[in-house]
Amino acid sequence: MSTTRITGRYVIGFDGTGHRLLENGEVVYQDDRIIFCGFGYGGQVDHEIDAGNAIVGPGFIDLDALADLDSTVLAFDNGPAWRCGRVWASSYVEQGPREVYDRNDEDFMKRYAYAQLLHNGITTALPITSLLYREWAETHDEFARASDIAAEMGLRVYLGPAYRTGLSMIRPDGRFDMHWDEARGLQGLDDAIRFAQDYDNSHKGLVRAMLAPDRIEGCTQELLERTRDASAALQCPVRLHCCQSQLEVDTMEQRFGTSSLALLQEIGFLGPRTLLPHGLFLGGAQARRENIEQELDSLRDSGSTLVHCPIVFGRSGKALNSFSRLRQRGINIGLGTDTFPADLIRNMHAGVMLNRVQEDNAQAVSAADFYNAATLDGARALGREDLGRLAPGAKADITVFDLSGFHLGQRVDPIQTMVMNGSGSDFKTVIVDGRIRVEDYRIEGVPYADWHRRAQDQYDRLRASYPERTHLHPPVEDIFTPSFAPLRAGEDQ
Ligand SMILES: [Zn+2]
CATH class of the missing domain: 2.30.40.10 (Urease, subunit C, domain 1)
Structure with missing residues (x-):
């Protein structure tokens, strides 16, 4: 001792x-x-x-912790999402998606990202990575290695391979559509359960399990129900992205005639182990006052946690409406980074400002409220009185x-x-x-200088791979445009 x-x-x-x-x-x-x-x-x-x-x-708790080389930032000045490859072209789906990274790339980006989290004072992380450059989703073996990497870096993590039964895609005529493969998604859940059984509480408790179904619009009801049951049986947190885009709202309305939260409430998915990024689009397609009120009550009464990531959505012009009001209503809200930099302090600052703008009131929220969200409220989300x-x-x-x-x-x-x-x-x-x-x-x-170079090389390869996945396959220079038109040596000024 x-x-x-x-x-x-x-x-x-x-x-x-x-x-x-x-x-x-x-x-x-x-x-x-x-x-x-x-x-x-x-x-x-x-x-x-x-x-x-x-x-x-206390160390911070990041409930949606950036764990890859962030592709979201590519959309900063290049929206909308479908224009810059954030929704796959249907031709790419039909030809058969591929893994852009190999196994070494995957391991490296996790090691790199976990180092970034630690540097930012984040001691507990629920990692999130993009599925945009995946063949389909994440795997058991990759997460077995992720457990070792987290333990080696010494980061406290809740891990689980992401899985999905479907994904959004865009047709050549600009229509959005879904591609489904339920068998593959259910297999993904089985792998995630096997991972939880193998690795929950491993590395002296530093590694815990979570279930991470990808965004709600890519989940069949069967997948959601089985996930709900697995989370109860394993007693582990489940994180599901929902209420985060208009495309999701429209897809849910088409598929179920209801909103994401109403469906989750109806099938008993909500509960104290449920973590929900990002809570921005409430009330569904007919966002009437009473629908929104009902959804908020179901969040509070079930003890679910909203995961608030102010910067990633602030950058796309959206803000939780509002952190202070939802909190006063008794809804638990934790924080996540979700994008680069993996910096919860910058997120707190953005969160305070966005909240005050939303409420048109400088007294609506304080620095302490956000500090609590990054510590005590994050711990509550995980049922951990020994963290935060x-x-x-x-x-x-x-x-x-x-x-x-x-x-x-x-x-x-x-x-x-x-x-x-x-x-x-x-x-x-x-x-x-x-x-x-x-x-x-x-x-x-x-080796900081070496990692910095290697991350850039890997990122450049990722960036170069965008045309094959992007609507109508424009060249990469047309997908990500420079801030200022380049002027090269020898060109007329
Ligand atoms: Zn997110």
Whole structure:
């Protein structure tokens, strides 16, 4: 048994109800557990860490954690989604989709992404990757390797291969359509169940299982019902993307004559283990006040969690309507990064601003509300009273946010300054399960320059592969246009 004490200018302790600010406080952990948080620990300690002018806080919980080389950012200035390959061309589906990455690429991007998460003070992650460059979905073997990678990097994860029974595609005439393969999707669920049985609670509990059916419009009712039953039998979280696009709303209306949440409520899919990104399109095709009210009640009464990812949707002009109002209604809301950078602090800042714009009220929400969402509310979503807080008995998932940076300017209040002026790159030390993973801004053994180059190479290959999947197959320069028209040497100015 080894005991470590961390002292710092500010410690965010937990008093049994909420976070408290402990000036010149201390937190003491033994192996993987916190044994003390307060002032003047009297026991024996083996190691001392003086964090100095810093916030010593709990690690963040990322419920929709970016875990690949993000393809969403390719659409930043290149929408709409179907124009830049985010909905597959039907000709690509008919010819038979292919894996763009090989096994080494897949493993590398996970290792790379998990390192990014750790650097951003994220100690618990529920990874999400895109299926756009997959032959169909994710696999058991790939996730067996992902478990090892997470353990090697020392990131706490909830893992499960994504699966689906169908996908949206676009016909040459511009019509949207669905392609179905239910047998393949049900096989995907069986593989995911096998993964959960093999790997839940592995690597000393660092790796837990979750079920990750892909977005709702690609799921048959059979797949949803079997997923619901598997989540109950395995007692593991299930994450399902829904209420996130107009295409989804229209597809659900066509298939079921109802909204995504109404269907989930009807089949008993909602519950305390259910995590739902992104909650933007409520009420279905006929979004009447009473439909929306009913959906919100079903979320609250079932104890489901909405996963809010302010930046990824803010970039496409959408915002949860609204974080503060849904929270006041009693709906649990956790946070996710979902896009690059995997930075929950930047997401908190965007979240606060978008919320205040939505409500036209600067008092609608605070930095603390979003800090709670990234810690305590994320832990509630996972049914984990030992995460997201610094208190005796909690896991030793601890971060040190350095306040000494010149770029941070003046301190107003540590958390408000963190949210307004800081970013994930201000985390100096990150401890997961009692082990120091980031020390002095570095993860031991990561060849940063090499990874940076390799990620760019892999990304360039991904980008070059877009024409085959994109509507009418334009050349790649027409899919992703430059911000300014390029001018090359020797050309007339
Ligand atoms: Zn998402």
